Amino acid sequence: MSGLNLAHLASSTITLEVGPGKFPIRVPKLLLTEASPFFDNALNGKFMEAWTNIVPFPTDEPDVVFRMVKWIITGELDSRNDANDSWEGQEEEYDDDAAYEERPNSDISGRRRRNPTTAPPPLPATGANALFKLWCLAERLLMPSLQDAVAQTLVASVVRNAYTGLGPVPNPPTLAFVYDNSAEQSRIRALAIDVAVVSWETAALKDLSAGLPVEIVKDFWALL
Structure with missing residues (x-):
């Protein structure tokens, strides 16, 4: 840019x-x-x-x-x-x-x-979850360079925080959002599942995956 x-x-x-x-x-x-x-x-x-x-x-x-x-x-x-x-x-x-x-x-x-419109100020998404949504937006807008930047940042974040705790990232609603807004073989789906496997605590897996669609749960457990 x-x-x-x-x-x-x-x-x-x-x-x-x-x-x-x-x-x-x-x-x-x-x-x-x-x-x-x-x-x-x-x-x-x-x-x-x-x-x-x-x-x-x-x-x-x-x-x-x-x-x-x-x-x-x-x-x-x-x-x-x-x-x-x-x-x-x-x-x-x-x-x-x-x-x-x-x-x-x-x-x-x-x-x-000085006088904002009737719309409220933007509320940030939670942590790295916003980046998964940003990737999906970039795909809709045909912006591959932004998609690459998001993917690189997410991977770097996982590596940097692997032993300090991420999350969970993506959280269950964001993971569902990724699946709803990407193709079956999309790399963002694969990345989201990979990051979830790393960041979701074992003791919380049952609760975190409880409300997710079967497709997501199968992809998640296939990597464990």
Whole structure:
């Protein structure tokens, strides 16, 4: 990723409406179309998004989409462990004399409206679980470089935390999400199962796998 430049800033602004609350994330159009064939087709074709400059993500989490956009801008993967680093509980303060203020978790240009919309601020997914969801989002958006970055980060995290405890990662809902949003032979499925085998504590296996579909349980136990 080359980061923001004048051409990006001069392009029109696209609003990504994320989640059922339609949380708005505003991004220069050129940034999106350069990074993803999905956005290029949607915003430069004959689709409604090209006329409205709004791209809906009704089933995604704002935090996960924000991580995708941050990667487009910086080329760096946001893999923070929100147990230590979270938006949750942080009060936003705004200058009464300014309509906008520089904020670290704001619009993609680095600015956030003084009066937020009715949508709530993004809530981070739990730890590395967000990265599994980010991989699935990157696959939908046809962004293989982001998929590679996520996979490498997840593997590094497993190696780094193998003896200190990860999780469980992915947790059961995230593992089910991966299976619901990936193909049968997808590498993210294989990675998710591999990481679960490493990070799920033996004593908790029965409870963790209790509510999972049979397909997932079979894949999991096949590796034990």
